[in-house]
Amino acid sequence: MNITKEQIDDLNAVVKVAISKDDYQDKVDTILKDYRKQANIPGFRKGQVPMGLIKKQYGKAVLVDEVNKLLQDNLNKYLTEEKLDVLGNPLPKQQDNFDWDKDDFDFEFDLGLAPSFEVPLKTKKPITHYKITADKKMVDEQIDRIRKQYGKLVQKTEVGKKDEVTGTFTSEADEINNKATLELDKIGSKKAMNALLGKKVGDVVSLNTKGLLKEDYLLSSTLGIPAEKAKDLKIDVDFTIEEINEREPAALDQELFDKLFGPDTIKSEKELKERIKEDSEKQFEQQSEQKLLNDVTEYFIENTKFDLPTDFLTRWIQMTGEKPLTAEEASEEFEKSEKGLRYQLIEGKIIKDNNVQIQFEELKEFAKGFIKSQMAQFGQLNPAEEELDTIAARVLGNEDEVKRLSEQLMSQKLLALYKEKANLKVKEVTYDNFVKEVYG
Known part of the structure; x- marks a missing residue:
């Protein structure tokens, strides 16, 4: 087996792999002999099938499999030994007149090299x-x-500005029926605040949901509805007061x-x-x-300038994705991933240089x-x-x-x-x- 590299430019190279019959024949023969021992073909006793028939039936598939294994193992070994810093994986070059019936084979692979x-x-x-x-x-x-x-809760008879009011929100039209506690210091609507102040247990207050609370995200749990429904909700709901409490702050003491x-x-x-x-x-x-x-x-990312083997990486994305991509789709995918790839290379360089x-x-x-x-x-x-x-x-x-x-x-x-x-x-x-x- 002979492996050589042709440097195209700083970021691209072609690796050529020449495989001769001597590289694979012994292994192919061994596998075919094992097939012969195990083969069950009508008209022949087990282990007595003619080798010619075994070669005819299985020879080409075994040959292709073994040559591909040789290729993969030796190509990876070559890249490691030559310390080639490649991006993606080697891409096989298309050979229109490739003939598996020959004894010797030549393969070529495009490489994208790290800058x-x-x-x-x-x-x-x-x-x-x-x-x-x-x-x-x-x-x-x-x-x-x-x-x-x-602190501790102290019952009140009327709603004050700093109180906590527990009650049930209802709206038949919007299927709302939820018990919740309103902390008045979290009320965002001046109109709602004025409507609540001075009210007593048993009173029913109509409140508009738009801007009801200072923090919009609280509206969902307060009304007992999904967040997407609460977003930009602008309806009137009834709030029936069931309990009014003032929270008396705890003393700043040793306890x-x-x-x-x-x-x-x-x-x-x-x-x-x-x-x-x-x-x-x-x-x-x-x-x-x-x-x-x-x-x-x-x-x-912004200040470390280097070129990438863009054409190679675009083809690599096109050929190795989960589903087939057009050249245009592959180009779009490369653009999306380029920034991340650049930082991976930069980070790797920093890690290596600084051990x-x-x-x-x-x-x-x-x-x-x-x-x-x-x-x-x-x-x-x-x-x-x-x-x-x-x-x-x-x-x-x-x-x-x-x-x-x-x-x-x-x-x-x-x-x-x-x-x-x-x-x-x-x-x-x-x-x-x-x-x-x-x-x-």
């Missing part, structure tokens, strides 16, 4: 790394929510502090505010770091940390190390889970690399300002 480029991590333009802070307003609002959550964080962990209002600020900013870190990762990714690796023990510890955080959500705060090891072993026995966790860990490692080497500009912002800047 050569550099990725300087020290970005020319500074990339903003947001540090999201919890300001006084946010901390105070969180304390108000906590006090309200742990509340212990409920929130355990005995004697927090001992003053000042410490409570500091803890809420610290916890809030930890939660914001994930959003901040995801934003940084996205921005660095976009920067590299970013994932060791099994690292992955195991990462998995255990993930499992521990999941268990904490269900109240299991201090699982035994042996239990974590057992669960982690089960998780890492699942190929899909290994891939998912590896990708997450690699993202963390890349983020740490960018923080160390990229040109970052730290900007402190409140959460509200972060949302305005990032999401408009």
